[in-house]
Amino acid sequence: MADDVMIRLENLRKVFPGSPRPAVDDLSMEIGRGECVTLIGPSGCGKTTTLKMINRIIEPTSGQITIDGRNAMSIPPHELRRSIGYVIQQIGLFPHRTIAQNIGTVPALLGWDDTRIYDRVEELVETVGLDPEMLGRYPSELSGGQQQRVGVARALAADPPVLLMDEPFGAVDPIVRKHLQAEFHQLQDDLGKTVVFVTHDVDEAIFLGNRMAILEMGGVLAQYDAPEKILAEPASPFVERFLGGERGLKRLALLPVKDAGLARGPFVDVTAGPDEARRVMEANSVDWLGLLDGDRLLGWVDGSRVGSSPLRELEPRPFLVTLDSEDSLRTALDAVVTGHARVAVVVDNGMYRGMLDLEAIAGEVTE
Amino acid sequence: MTLVGQSTPLIDWDWVGRNLDQIVDRTWQHLGLTAISVLLGLVISVGLAVVALRWRWTYPPITWVTGLLYTIPSLALFALLVPIVGLNATNAVIALTSYTLLIIIRNLVAGIDGVPASVMEAADGMGYTRQGRFWRMEVPLALPAIIAGLRIATVTTVGLVTVTAVLGLGGYGFFILRGLNTFFWTQILVGVVLSVVLATLLDVGFIWLERLLSPWARRGR
Amino acid sequence: MTVWEEVRAFLTDPATWSGPDSIPARLWEHLWISVVAVVIAAILVLPLAVWLGHIRRGSGVASTVVNIGRALPSFGILAISFLILVQLGAGVGEPWAVLVALIALAAPPLFTNTVTGIQSVEASTVEAARGMGLTGKEVLSRVEIPLSTPLVVEGLRIATVQVIATATLGALVAWGGLGRYIVDGFARQDMGRLIVGAVLVGLLAVLAELGLGALQRASAPKGARRGDIGNPAQRSTV
Ligand SMILES: Nc1ncnc2c1ncn2[C@@H]1O[C@H](COP(=O)(O)OP(=O)(O)O)[C@@H](O)[C@H]1O
Ligand SMILES: [Mg+2]
Numbered sequence: 001m002a003d004d005v006m007i008r009l010e011n012l013r014k015v016f017p018g019s020p021r022p023a024v025d026d027l028s029m030e031i032g033r034g035e036c037v038t039l040i041g042p043s044g045c046g047k048t049t050t051l052k053m054i055n056r057i058i059e060p061t062s063g064q065i066t067i068d069g070r071n072a073m074s075i076p077p078h079e080l081r082r083s084i085g086y087v088i089q090q091i092g093l094f095p096h097r098t099i100a101q102n103i104g105t106v107p108a109l110l111g112w113d114d115t116r117i118y119d120r121v122e123e124l125v126e127t128v129g130l131d132p133e134m135l136g137r138y139p140s141e142l143s144g145g146q147q148q149r150v151g152v153a154r155a156l157a158a159d160p161p162v163l164l165m166d167e168p169f170g171a172v173d174p175i176v177r178k179h180l181q182a183e184f185h186q187l188q189d190d191l192g193k194t195v196v197f198v199t200h201d202v203d204e205a206i207f208l209g210n211r212m213a214i215l216e217m218g219g220v221l222a223q224y225d226a227p228e229k230i231l232a233e234p235a236s237p238f239v240e241r242f243l244g245g246e247r248g249l250k251r252l253a254l255l256p257v258k259d260a261g262l263a264r265g266p267f268v269d270v271t272a273g274p275d276e277a278r279r280v281m282e283a284n285s286v287d288w289l290g291l292l293d294g295d296r297l298l299g300w301v302d303g304s305r306v307g308s309s310p311l312r313e314l315e316p317r318p319f320l321v322t323l324d325s326e327d328s329l330r331t332a333l334d335a336v337v338t339g340h341a342r343v344a345v346v347v348d349n350g351m352y353r354g355m356l357d358l359e360a361i362a363g364e365v366t367e
Numbered sequence: 368m369t370l371v372g373q374s375t376p377l378i379d380w381d382w383v384g385r386n387l388d389q390i391v392d393r394t395w396q397h398l399g400l401t402a403i404s405v406l407l408g409l410v411i412s413v414g415l416a417v418v419a420l421r422w423r424w425t426y427p428p429i430t431w432v433t434g435l436l437y438t439i440p441s442l443a444l445f446a447l448l449v450p451i452v453g454l455n456a457t458n459a460v461i462a463l464t465s466y467t468l469l470i471i472i473r474n475l476v477a478g479i480d481g482v483p484a485s486v487m488e489a490a491d492g493m494g495y496t497r498q499g500r501f502w503r504m505e506v507p508l509a510l511p512a513i514i515a516g517l518r519i520a521t522v523t524t525v526g527l528v529t530v531t532a533v534l535g536l537g538g539y540g541f542f543i544l545r546g547l548n549t550f551f552w553t554q555i556l557v558g559v560v561l562s563v564v565l566a567t568l569l570d571v572g573f574i575w576l577e578r579l580l581s582p583w584a585r586r587g588r
Numbered sequence: 589m590t591v592w593e594e595v596r597a598f599l600t601d602p603a604t605w606s607g608p609d610s611i612p613a614r615l616w617e618h619l620w621i622s623v624v625a626v627v628i629a630a631i632l633v634l635p636l637a638v639w640l641g642h643i644r645r646g647s648g649v650a651s652t653v654v655n656i657g658r659a660l661p662s663f664g665i666l667a668i669s670f671l672i673l674v675q676l677g678a679g680v681g682e683p684w685a686v687l688v689a690l691i692a693l694a695a696p697p698l699f700t701n702t703v704t705g706i707q708s709v710e711a712s713t714v715e716a717a718r719g720m721g722l723t724g725k726e727v728l729s730r731v732e733i734p735l736s737t738p739l740v741v742e743g744l745r746i747a748t749v750q751v752i753a754t755a756t757l758g759a760l761v762a763w764g765g766l767g768r769y770i771v772d773g774f775a776r777q778d779m780g781r782l783i784v785g786a787v788l789v790g791l792l793a794v795l796a797e798l799g800l801g802a803l804q805r806a807s808a809p810k811g812a813r814r815g816d817i818g819n820p821a822q823r824s825t826v
Binding site: 057078079080082084086088090092093095096097106109138139140154164 | 582
């Protein structure tokens with residue numbers, strides 16, 4: 001199993017000179033290869049300090065750091081850092097260098113030749129979703145969101161196995177942040193880097209982390225587990241308080257609708273006759289009917305119109321709320337509540353998968 | 368306009384034509400004194416700035432002393448240097464150089480201090496060595512401030528060189544002093560105008576140099 | 589004779605202590621012309637600067653003034669002023685040419701510092717004052733002027749030191765002041781006269797710098813004081 005551990009922190013401790021209490025105290029944790037661990041806790045609890053000890057921007061007072069089986073203390077800091085990607089909230093793009101030069105920083109330091117750097121930069125620009133036209137620009141000519149994409153690309157440039165990120169999306173506005181989070185989630189799925197991701201945003205930590213490490217003041221590890229486990233069973237009152245009042249909702253965010261028990265609902269094929277249609281409505285105690293063509297969702301019709309003419313000739317109306325089976329239950333709940341609809345239908349590429357109503361979602365919360 | 372009691376025109380173009388050689392000579396003298404003083408000032412300032420950046424407590428006394436030097440009127444400084452080095456170009460260069468120090472040091476230190484902490488942290492995180500970070504990040508990013516300092520120092524020095532006329536030098540100041548002593552207005556005007564033109568040309572030259580060396584600083588969003 | 593002996597000889601000469609070329613007389617000339625020049629310059633530019641600052645239109649003018657001011661050598665301004673006044677009929681040896689040049693040199697720092705000082709009062713502060721019902725005049729007298737005082741005093745310091753230094757050059761256009769000793773010292777190869785003149789001029793300039801620097805710090809509101817001797821680099825040296 002030891003081979004699967006990428007970063008191992010053992011009894012890590014940092015006391016800043018002149019400070020009576022340690023910023024990080026006796027911290028031990030293992031981070032698996034390819035795992036994304038989010039590090040979260042109140043402001044000043046030692047998240048940044050912990051992260052910076054991993055690439056030795058801050059030297060630990062005591063304790064051990066092992067990266068990929070090697071003692072980090074035995075590697076010269078600048079060499080260690082060239083093998084670890086680093087993204088910070090202030091981004092820290094080099095203002096005097098073009099976007100291409102910024103992204104190519106570490107490859108250049110590693111002595112790659114120009115064509116190889118150039119190819120790599122082009123590839124990365126695509127990876128992080130930037131317009132290649134921006135390569136010749138300077139950082140001041142980009143928006144905040146674009147700058148942070150460059151920051152991520154720069155960290156990935158030399159294909160480091162480990163990525164350290166300190167509130168990387170903290171400085172951009174909420175809408176752009178959501179975008180960047182989703183993109184990074186996808187990127188992480190594709191690249192499988194080992195990531196330590198510091199954030200103070202609980203939702204972000206839950207969304208991005210395979211595991212979450214919650215730190216208490218003084219850098220003490222309060223709980224370290226998968227988000228759904230932590231949400232279901234907070235280890236202490238501190239963790240419970242820290243997660244906030246919407247634990248159930250947050251857990252819903254982690255559950256895809258496809259894993260919830262989807263009901264078939266009052267749906268019939270357009271070839272069905274009026275008797276069968278009435279029977280299905282009665283069985284579901286509703287006065288509307290969903291129409292399918294095979295598996296394809298057509299829409300719904302009011303119960304009063306059933307029987308007036310063949311189902312095929314009724315003009316079905318579209319559902320207000322449709323979901324993808326990968327969407328979370330929280331999205332489903334939100335859609336139902338804000339859409340003022342009684343049900344949400346789940347559709348993948350036009351194919352009907354089932355439906356959810358408020359009660360079904362509520363059932364998942366209490367489970 | 369003509370001179371009271373005389374019928375010489377204010378500008379005697381004939382004189383200018385006859386003395387082009389001398390004007391060229393004085394141009395070189397003016398440029399030479401300026402260039403030597405500013406370059407020497409730059410070298411000394413870099414040394415002092417390195418000291419000030421490494422040992423922060425030395426910065427206030429360094430600016431205090433160079434600030435007082437800057438306050439002493441040039442005529443007085445030339446005079447005070449006479450018993451030490453005599454009445455010559457060395458005297459002029461020492462005085463002129465000492466006036467450049469305050470401006471250049473301030474801009475050097477402010478330029479280096481002005482490099483954003485996030486850039487330094489990112490550079491560390493990317494794996495720059497201390498030296499690499501200094502030469503690849505701090506120096507280029509401080510360049511606009513450094514050039515601005517050199518620009519102010521140069522323009523100021525061009526003006527001060529005129530006063531070295533009292534030491535028998537003066538560049539264009541030679542014409543001004545000679546014109547004042549002989550009431551020959553053409554010489555005064557030639558001296559003042561050429562000195563302003565030289566200062567302006569160098570000023571523009573530095574602006575151009577700054578754009579050339581730090582294109583990133585001007586292209587805003 | 590060594591330098592010291594020459595200095596002693598100059599200092600023990602009775603003419604050094606009384607008469608038109610004595611230290612008291614030269615010091616007096618130097619001081620009055622400096623003070624008068626600064627006062628006249630202040631009367632001329634402060635109203636305009638305050639008004640431009642108040643309507644927040646002065647920063648462009650201010651930076652132009654700074655750049656032009658730097659390119660014009662003080663010695664050149666003095667020479668041109670002499671030329672013009674003699675053309676207008678002033679007598680050689682009279683103080684008018686020097687006075688005009690000194691006023692011209694004192695004006696830019698007073699102008700730019702006042703404009704900058706008033707414009708540096710934050711827009712939100714001014715807005716709050718207006719919101720409380722202060723008229724434009726009251727905003728100026730109760731908010732903008734008090735808050736900009738330290739910068740105006742700094743302008744005064746810069747202008748005064750510059751004027752004291754440039755007055756030294758007055759001897760080059762046939763006027764007196766302490767610079768007379770230096771110019772005559774050079775001309776007569778009189779080392780004693782030269783050194784004493786230089787020391788007096790240097791002391792006067794440094795004292796003005798330090799004294800007005802102290803005034804500047806005292807004028808700053810509590811909590812906004814700066815540690816150093818002000819920033820001599822803001823004026824050009826002479
Ligand atoms: N360079 C430093 N010198 C002294 N104290 C520091 C330094 N950096 C951080 N600290 C202190 O260490 C504690 C943890 O800081 P940090 O790791 O930055 O917290 P956060 O969890 O907000 O990232 C804080 O109390 C902070 O004041
Ligand atoms: Mg932090």
